[in-house]
Amino acid sequence: MVLASSxxxxxxxxxxxxxxxxxxxxxxxEADFDVRLEDLAFAQAKGELIADExxxxxxxxxxxxLEPELALGLSVMGATLPAALLIxxxxxxxxxxxxxxxxxxxxxxxxxxLLERFPxxxxxxRGEGEHTLVELLERLAAGADLExxxxxxxxxxxxxxxxxxxxxxxxxxxxxxxxxxxxAWDLVAPIAEYKAIGAAAEDGLVPIDSGRGCVYDCGFCTxxxxxxxxxxxxxxxxxxxxxxxxxxxxxxxxxxLCHDLFGADRRHALALCAExxxxxxxxxxEIRARLDHLDDELIAALGRAGCYRVLxxxxxxxxxxxxxxxxxxxxxxxxxxxxxxLRAARITAILSLILGLPxxxxxxxxxxxxxxxxxxxxxxxxxxxxxxxxxxxxAYGEEYAAESRPLEGIPPDMALGAGLTEPERALIASDPILxxxxxxxxxxxGGEPRLxxxxxxxxxxxxxxxxxxxxxxxxxxxxxxxxxxxxRELRATGRSFPGFARTLDAPLIDELxxxxxxxxxxxxxxxxxxxxxxxxxxxxxxxLHFDPEPLRALLESSATGRADLDLDPGLERHVAVLxxxxxxxxxxxxxxxxxxxxxxxxxxxxxxxxxxxxxAPAAPHPKLAELAAAGLLQLPxxxxxxxxxxxxxxxxxxxAH
Numbered sequence: 001m002v003l004a005s006s007x008x009x010x011x012x013x014x015x016x017x018x019x020x021x022x023x024x025x026x027x028x029x030e031a032d033f034d035v036r037l038e039d040l041a042f043a044q045a046k047g048e049l050i051a052d053e054x055x056x057x058x059x060x061x062x063x064x065x066l067e068p069e070l071a072l073g074l075s076v077m078g079a080t081l082p083a084a085l086l087i088x089x090x091x092x093x094x095x096x097x098x099x100x101x102x103x104x105x106x107x108x109x110x111x112x113x114l115l116e117r118f119p120x121x122x123x124x125x126r127g128e129g130e131h132t133l134v135e136l137l138e139r140l141a142a143g144a145d146l147e148x149x150x151x152x153x154x155x156x157x158x159x160x161x162x163x164x165x166x167x168x169x170x171x172x173x174x175x176x177x178x179x180x181x182x183x184a185w186d187l188v189a190p191i192a193e194y195k196a197i198g199a200a201a202e203d204g205l206v207p208i209d210s211g212r213g214c215v216y217d218c219g220f221c222t223x224x225x226x227x228x229x230x231x232x233x234x235x236x237x238x239x240x241x242x243x244x245x246x247x248x249x250x251x252x253x254x255x256x257l258c259h260d261l262f263g264a265d266r267r268h269a270l271a272l273c274a275e276x277x278x279x280x281x282x283x284x285x286e287i288r289a290r291l292d293h294l295d296d297e298l299i300a301a302l303g304r305a306g307c308y309r310v311l312x313x314x315x316x317x318x319x320x321x322x323x324x325x326x327x328x329x330x331x332x333x334x335x336x337x338x339x340x341x342l343r344a345a346r347i348t349a350i351l352s353l354i355l356g357l358p359x360x361x362x363x364x365x366x367x368x369x370x371x372x373x374x375x376x377x378x379x380x381x382x383x384x385x386x387x388x389x390x391x392x393x394x395a396y397g398e399e400y401a402a403e404s405r406p407l408e409g410i411p412p413d414m415a416l417g418a419g420l421t422e423p424e425r426a427l428i429a430s431d432p433i434l435x436x437x438x439x440x441x442x443x444x445x446g447g448e449p450r451l452x453x454x455x456x457x458x459x460x461x462x463x464x465x466x467x468x469x470x471x472x473x474x475x476x477x478x479x480x481x482x483x484x485x486x487x488r489e490l491r492a493t494g495r496s497f498p499g500f501a502r503t504l505d506a507p508l509i510d511e512l513x514x515x516x517x518x519x520x521x522x523x524x525x526x527x528x529x530x531x532x533x534x535x536x537x538x539x540x541x542x543x544l545h546f547d548p549e550p551l552r553a554l555l556e557s558s559a560t561g562r563a564d565l566d567l568d569p570g571l572e573r574h575v576a577v578l579x580x581x582x583x584x585x586x587x588x589x590x591x592x593x594x595x596x597x598x599x600x601x602x603x604x605x606x607x608x609x610x611x612x613x614x615x616a617p618a619a620p621h622p623k624l625a626e627l628a629a630a631g632l633l634q635l636p637x638x639x640x641x642x643x644x645x646x647x648x649x650x651x652x653x654x655x656a657h
Contacts, residue, residue, distance in 0.1 A: 001033050001137060002068035006080035006087070006106075007040035007049060007059060009417030015194055017042070019209040019258055020104070020129075021075055022183035027130035030181045033137060036066045037187035045197050055421050056086035063087070064094060070140055071099040073125075073133070076106035078222070078391045078437035079415035082424040088120040099140060103129050108222040108393030110434060111153040115165045117431075123154035127228055128212065130180060132171050173213065173228050178235040182242070183209060192251035204253025205286070206246055210234050211259030218315075219325040219395040220354060220388050223260050231261045233268045240275035243283045254308070255285040262310075263293035273301035281306035288313075291338050292329050299338075303345025310342065311350045311384075317371035318364040321357050326395065335371065339379040350382040351375060355454040356441060357388060358396075362484065365454075369461065369483040373476065374556055376469035380583070383465055385458035387451065389414040391437045401436040403443030410455045412438045453488075461487055464497050467520060471501055471512040473555035478506040478562055507566055508551075511544050515577065515586070518542055522579040533636045535611045537601040539576035539587070541594050547571065548586065580631050587630065597632060611635055 003025055005018045018039060025035045040059050043049040049058055063072060072091060074084040088100045103125035107114065111124040123146060125132050132151035139146055146154040151171030155163040174180065188194075191206055211234055213227030233239070239257075246252040263269045276283070286309035287302075294302075294310070302310075316322045319331025342349050353368055360368075375381045389412045390396040390404050406412070406428075415437045419428055428435040440451050461483075465472060476486050490500045498517075501509050518540045525538075554560045574594040576587045589597070600607040610624060628635045 001028055001070050001073065002036045002038065002063055002066045003028075003073045003075065004038040004040055004059075004063055006074055006076045006084040007044045007051070007055065008077075008080050008083070009044060009051060009420070010041070010079075015045075015197065015203075016205060016207045016256065017185075017188045017191075017194060018075065019183065019207040022185060022187060023180060023209050024075075024129050024133065025187045026181040026184040027134060028137070029184060031134045031138075033070070033134075035184070035187065036068075037184075038063055038066060039188055042189065042194065051420055053422050055083065056090050056423060059083070059087045060090035060094065063091065068095075068098060070137055071101055073101040073103060075104040076102060077104060077418075078106045078389075078393075078435075079412075079418035081106040081437075082419055082427045082435060083421075085114075085118055085120065085427065086423050088118070092120040099123065101125060101133075101136070103133070105222055105226045105393075108226045109397065110392040112165050112167060113434060115153060115155050117434075121155075123152055126151050126153060127171065127226060128173055130174065170228065173230045173232065175232070176235075177212065177232055178238050190251075191249050195251040204251055205256045206249065206252045206254070207256045207258050208234075208239070208242055210239055210257035211262070214261045215264065216261075216326070216328055217395065218313075218327055219399075220315075220357070220390075222391055222393040222397075225393055231259075231264045233259060233262075233265050233272075236268055236271035236275055239272055240279065243276065243285060244279055246283055253284070255283055257285055257287045260288050261293070262287040262289045263298060264290075266293070266295075266298060269298055270301055273298075273305035273307075276305035277301070284308045286310065290329070291335060292333055294338060294342070296341055299341045299345050299347070303347055307345075307347050309348045309350065311352060313352045314371075315352070315354045316357055316360065316364065317353075317368040318360070321359050321364050324359045325354075325357050336374060336378065339375055339381065343379045348382060349375075349379065350384055352384045352386065354386050354388055355458055356444065356451060358400075358441070358444060361445070366482045366484045369457070369487070370558070372461070372465055373469065373473055373483050376465040377473050377552060377555055381466075383462035385462050386413045387454055387458060388441050389437050390439060390441060392434060396441075397436055400441055400443060401433045401439065404436060404439035405432060405442050406438045407440050407442065407448060407451060410440060410451065412440070456491060457487060460491075468497060468501075468513070468516050470551075470555065471509060471516055472497070474506055474508060474512055474565060475501050475504055477555055477557075477560040478504055478509075478565055480561055506562075508546055511542075511546065514542060515544060515575075518577040519579070519584045519586075522577050522584055526579040534634070535607045535636055536604060536634050537597050537607070537632065538580075538634050539578040539597060539632045541589075541598050541601075542575050542577060543594075544573045544575055545571050547573070576632055578631055585631070587632070589632075593627070593632075597627075600633075607633075 003021050005021060021037055025037050028035045040049060044051060074088060076084045084102065091100055099122045100120060101123050102121055107124050111126055114124060115121055135149050136146060136152055139149060146152050148168060150169050153167045155165055157163055195204060211232060213231040214224040215229055215231050217224045243255045246255055281304065284306050287307060288311045291312050315325060315327060322329050323331060339349055353372060372383055388396060390400045391414060419425060419438060428438055432439060442448055476483050479486060490497060493500050498513050501513060522540060554564055574589050574591050576589050578585055610621060624633060624635060627633045
């Protein structure tokens with residue numbers, strides 16, 4: 001049996017192996033099938049598979065070289081379905097008697113249509129595949145048909161035509177995921193090879209099939225329906241063991257728990273955290289969750305266990321819009337309070353926000369953008385804005401696909417890096433409803449102009465709020481406008497945000513810009529830190545005329561106006577901006593320390609001398625060690641650990657202080 005993931009060029013995706021196929025391959029092996037696995041997205045990332053008009057033929061040749069005997073199975077998302085259909089057609093041209101199977105989320109809700117339209121597909125495995133595929137292959141090996149194999153949609157003997165499509169009963173989800181064998185990691189390239197390519201290569205992130213399913217049925221999502229509206233986690237002890245095993249995997253640095261609904265089983269989540277904390281929280285990990293599943297106790301436990309990031313599907317800050325999308329989330333949930341708890345636990349939140357949901361007008365959109373601004377201001381979140389693609393198999397696909405269409409210049413969020421070749425585009429154009437992953441909700445109020453504005457917001461405002469949250473909030477409060485209005489004014493000017501902000505003539509704009517740009521430079525400088533034997537000043541020094549915490553409270557208040565944001569002319573603060581393992585920090589320093597650090601930054605040879613590296617004392621002055629302990633200096637290892645010099649030996653160094 002040959003298993004393959006359909007190709008795509010999503011950089012996040014191809015820096016990691018496909019965990020579902022690793023689990024499926026292990027189950028087939030346990031049933032004594034000879035399994036081979038080809039990650040076509042990985043091959044494309046390496047340049048061994050070129051995304052041109054010959055993509056399908058090249059992929060088919062690659063799969064044929066693995067010599068499939070019993071069947072070929074292609075795993076698809078909605079975005080990779082066209083490529084898979086073209087590959088299957090090429091395989092069938094060469095091997096007409098080889099059964100070709102499809103599976104994966106991309107077949108949700110369209111299994112019958114696919115078999116009716118595409119003769120190159122013989123059967124579709126719906127939902128969870130481990131038990132279904134084993135039974136299906138046993139039938140094929142015995143020369144029998146697939147009647148009665150739960151979870152399969154298949155085509156009966158063709159005779160004079162395509163045969164009849166038969167949809168068997170659904171198969172119940174696997175009750176205990178702990179019964180499944182360990183993933184077959186040897187079926188794919190080593191993690192180090194995955195991490196040697198792609199934009200996400202340095203993260204060392206490794207996927208873990210930590211749980212499956214979702215009990216919800218959000219209008220824009222197929223996950224709940226694909227898994228039969230049930231959620232099951234991998235047992236806590238086994239999941240912890242799989243995560244801890246990554247310590248011994250070259251290039252693995254952290255675990256990505258792929259379950260879409262971490263924390264739905266609160267007892268399981270706390271048990272996992274206890275296992276990891278008891279083992280010393282040695283493997284950092286990130287999760288996907290709903291904010292209403294993360295209470296104070298669980299957030300604190302996650303922080304202690306090593307969780308450093310969580311992807312949260314917020315969708316909209318307007319409770320009515322969220323629940324019109326069938327999110328089933330308390331409209332009165334205090335989103336900011338939960339985000340503050342995550343920040344206190346040192347867990348970064350990635351907020352997924354969907355623009356243009358049904359029922360969203362300017363007022364509702366403004367609430368979402370106001371929420372994003374405040375979250376950036378107080379919680380240091382990452383923002384991920386999206387537009388809706390009415391995919392097959394979800395409620396919005398059923399309701400809106402017929403009146404939706406692709407828009408030139410707006411790549412679909414659910415199909416980034418896929419559908420790029422001419423044969424794929426022709427197939428997509430032949431049936432826009434079946435391939436609605438490329439469409440946008442053009443039939444909603446506002447139509448194309450509205451969607452183009454939302455696209456501009458999605459691509460521009462997230463990075464802007466991550467880089468300049470305080471300055472943007474000050475611009476909003478100084479003008480007395482809503483974030484949406486400020487964004488529109490910014491877009492109309494065609495200026496960069498710093499250039500636009502300076503035209504507002506607000507008294508603190510220049511200093512806020514300088515402060516936030518210093519923080520960005522500190523992050524960039526940390527990535528280029530020289531070897532530890534090179535002494536240097538790590539901080540950038542600024543003089544500010546605002547106190548951050550009171551100002552934060554003012555900027556969060558929608559009632560704040562121009563007068564409130566005027567600065568106290570008598571306030572002057574010397575601050576050092578730096579980035580370290582604890583994040584980006586601003587430290588208050590005395591005028592003397594600020595002056596010293598500036599002078600040492602301008603004269604690195606003087607710092608080297610004071611560290612005892614050039615014709616100097618045997619060890620640095622104790623004050624240098626004090627500043628290094630605060631993170632303001634990088635001292636050579638030997639200097640940082642040397643015995644402090646006496647006052648008499650360091651008179652010249654003391655005079656410098």
